[in-house]
Amino acid sequence: MKIRKRYFVLALYLAIAMLPIYWMLNMSLRTNADIMANFALIPTQITFGNYINIFTDPSWYSGYINSIIYVVLNTVICLVTALPAAYAFSRYSFIGDKHVFFWLLTNRMAPAAVFLLPFFQLYSTFNLIDTHIAVALAHCLFNLPLTVWILEGFISGVPIEIDEMAFIDGYKFPRFFFFVFVPLIRSGIGVAAFFCFMFSWVELLFARTLTTTAAKPIAATMTRTVSASGLDWGLLAAAGILTIVPGALVIWFVRNYLAKGFALGRV
Amino acid sequence: MKKWQDNRGWLFILPVFLIVAFSAVVPLMTVVNYSIQDIFGPGQRVFVGTEWFREVLTDERLHEALWRQLLFSGLVLLIEMPLGIAIALMMPDKKGFGASICLVVLALPLLIPWNVIGTIWIIFTRPDIGLMGATINTLGLTFDHTANGLHAWITLMLMEVWHWTPLVALLAYAGLQSIPPAYYQAAKIDGASSWAVFRYIQLPKMRGVLTIALLLRFMDSFLIYAEPFVLTGGGPGNTTTFLSIYLVKIAVGQFDLGPAGAFSLIYFLIVLLFCYLFYQALQNVGKGEQA
Amino acid sequence: MNLEWMAWTLPTAVFFSFIVLMLIGMTIWEIKSPTVNRKGFLPISTTRGDRLFIGLLSSAYIHLLWVGLTEITIWFALVISIIWMFLVMRWG
Numbered sequence: 063m064k065i066r067k068r069y070f071v072l073a074l075y076l077a078i079a080m081l082p083i084y085w086m087l088n089m090s091l092r093t094n095a096d097i098m099a100n101f102a103l104i105p106t107q108i109t110f111g112n113y114i115n116i117f118t119d120p121s122w123y124s125g126y127i128n129s130i131i132y133v134v135l136n137t138v139i140c141l142v143t144a145l146p147a148a149y150a151f152s153r154y155s156f157i158g159d160k161h162v163f164f165w166l167l168t169n170r171m172a173p174a175a176v177f178l179l180p181f182f183q184l185y186s187t188f189n190l191i192d193t194h195i196a197v198a199l200a201h202c203l204f205n206l207p208l209t210v211w212i213l214e215g216f217i218s219g220v221p222i223e224i225d226e227m228a229f230i231d232g233y234k235f236p237r238f239f240f241f242v243f244v245p246l247i248r249s250g251i252g253v254a255a256f257f258c259f260m261f262s263w264v265e266l267l268f269a270r271t272l273t274t275t276a277a278k279p280i281a282a283t284m285t286r287t288v289s290a291s292g293l294d295w296g297l298l299a300a301a302g303i304l305t306i307v308p309g310a311l312v313i314w315f316v317r318n319y320l321a322k323g324f325a326l327g328r329v
Numbered sequence: 330m331k332k333w334q335d336n337r338g339w340l341f342i343l344p345v346f347l348i349v350a351f352s353a354v355v356p357l358m359t360v361v362n363y364s365i366q367d368i369f370g371p372g373q374r375v376f377v378g379t380e381w382f383r384e385v386l387t388d389e390r391l392h393e394a395l396w397r398q399l400l401f402s403g404l405v406l407l408i409e410m411p412l413g414i415a416i417a418l419m420m421p422d423k424k425g426f427g428a429s430i431c432l433v434v435l436a437l438p439l440l441i442p443w444n445v446i447g448t449i450w451i452i453f454t455r456p457d458i459g460l461m462g463a464t465i466n467t468l469g470l471t472f473d474h475t476a477n478g479l480h481a482w483i484t485l486m487l488m489e490v491w492h493w494t495p496l497v498a499l500l501a502y503a504g505l506q507s508i509p510p511a512y513y514q515a516a517k518i519d520g521a522s523s524w525a526v527f528r529y530i531q532l533p534k535m536r537g538v539l540t541i542a543l544l545l546r547f548m549d550s551f552l553i554y555a556e557p558f559v560l561t562g563g564g565p566g567n568t569t570t571f572l573s574i575y576l577v578k579i580a581v582g583q584f585d586l587g588p589a590g591a592f593s594l595i596y597f598l599i600v601l602l603f604c605y606l607f608y609q610a611l612q613n614v615g616k617g618e619q620a
Numbered sequence: 621m622n623l624e625w626m627a628w629t630l631p632t633a634v635f636f637s638f639i640v641l642m643l644i645g646m647t648i649w650e651i652k653s654p655t656v657n658r659k660g661f662l663p664i665s666t667t668r669g670d671r672l673f674i675g676l677l678s679s680a681y682i683h684l685l686w687v688g689l690t691e692i693t694i695w696f697a698l699v700i701s702i703i704w705m706f707l708v709m710r711w712g
Binding site for chain 2: 068069071072075076079080081082083085086089097098101103139142143144146147149150151153154155156157159162164166167168169171172173174175177178179180181183184199200202203206207210222260263264265266267280281284295298299302305306308309310312313314317318
């Protein structure tokens with residue numbers, strides 16, 4: 063009896079939490095005229111026109127491609143560079159280690175708005191404006207510290223004796239690292255990749271500042287459309303729904319690691 | 330924990346160090362340079378000393394924005410922490426299809442781009458086409474977050490709670506999952522009430538993750554920008570102008586690089602102080618768990 | 621590479637050079653005689669580097685308070701900060 067009540071409340075919360083998303087889905091399946099004329103809980107005349115619009119207009123779908131390119135780039139850069147760093151923070155003690163670690167974390171917590179102006183000029187100087195790599199690098203500012211932090215937690219969960227044993231057995235460091243150690247912490251790498259993807263995907267401020275056309279993210283395309291055409295709610299809702307899809311897919315794949323990652327990774 | 334004493338550790342962290350330094354150090358130096366000069370255009374600048382700092386520190390609107398920010402962050406924490414814990418307690422314990430579905434649905438708001446969050450809530454709360462706005466208006470109450478400051482706050486709080494409570498819930502859930510079943514069995518034998526189980530077993534075990542949740546939520550709510558910018562644009566009037574929004578107004582809207590630089594540095598110092606205090610607290614939590 | 625937009629001035633250049641020199645100095649000091657964790661009048665036990673950071677951060681706040689609350693020249697705040705830095709490094 064008690065159990066049932068508890069699940070009832072949980073289901074109620076989740077249902078309420080889904081309402082705003084459901085409402086956007088509802089809008090995305092209707093024409094603009096229908097949205098303004100009728101207030102309907104369940105769409106009566108379903109149309110996929112808004113989605114077809116997005117998939118056939120390059121200025122829309124290129125936004126998705128751009129976003130995915132820089133998010134993947136960012137995730138790869140973060141994992142490749144953060145793995146050895148996290149290993150070092152976990153295994154070695156060296157001069158200034160704690161201070162460098164804290165300094166990295168402050169960048170995760172620094173207000174993005176603080177750096178916005180000089181960021182643009184810095185990336186202009188290196189001719190990086192409007193490239194995917196620029197956004198990927200800029201997102202490293204907050205994703206790299208987070209990745210290092212998560213991976214450090216996972217690596218510290220592996221006893222240091224394993225490393226020592228392997229070296230006694232005659233493993234050279236690179237071989238040990240890639241063939242023994244990395245497989246040991248693969249769930250940690252999965253969780254770290256998930257967080258990189260998530261924060262890079264949802265960030266807008268840097269992505270919008272550093273791009274103009276060639277690498278413009280979908281989120282920025284949406285803000286432009288709001289001001290330009292003003293009231294095309296159906297199209298806007300469809301674009302919004304499509305931005306949720308990649309996130310939903312990613313979270314489905316890592317769902318079993320998620321709880322573990324939070325607990326071990328000390329996010 | 331045992332560690333190898335070896336300064337070659339620096340070689341391992343060098344790539345991370347360089348990438349972050351590239352994006353962090355030069356912009357920070359530039360902001361410091363801006364903050365003590367009056368900049369008219371390229372190459373045209375005058376040294377003004379601490380003028381901008383004095384102006385920003387005595388700016389009434391900045392004080393208001395700061396108090397508004399603190400109130401907002403405080404309220405957010407007061408609502409999200411207990412709610413998140415409650416949701417985590419209600420989640421299914423056993424792994425299975427049900428638990429997976431719950432996790433995915435719960436975490437969904439976390440993976441939506443921040444400005445899309447704003448868009449969702451505009452669509453949801455509009456009095457003419459929004460489900461929430463229209464429903465409230467049908468009940469005979471007027472609700473309009475574009476005209477009424479209080480309504481704008483309520484909408485923002487709802488959005489923030491909707492958006493970020495899942496993070497607290499996920500963290501608390503992870504903490505609960507790490508409790509060995511033996512603890513519950515022992516409590517059952519002792520005939521402990523569910524309140525006692527919560528107070529003496531679950532809450533202490535969640536302390537670590539809850540501290541992290543508290544830190545992350547404080548930081549991110551303190552820096553909030555995109556969602557209120559899209560939803561209310563800082564209005565009506567200045568009622569939802571938080572620190573980040575005010576800063577971007579000065580820097581981009583009025584292009585006052587000097588005052589914006591001084592503002593940025595003060596903002597950064599506030600965050601840095603909180604970061605350091607929280608980081609120390611976090612370290613001590615870690616020590617407590619190991620002991 | 622044009623770095624004119626960084627808008628360097630003499631005071632900021634001096635400031636950052638000083639910070640860099642201080643970091644180098646701390647590193648050399650650390651190699652010569654490694655620091656030990658100790659408990660002073662600060663509520664947490666600190667290493668030399670921690671005390672430097674605490675000193676610098678609180679100095680920044682001293683300057684801000686001075687500028688915000690008084691009209692007097694900032695050099696007084698600098699003098700107070702230097703004394704405070706010394707206290708923290710020595711007995712913190």
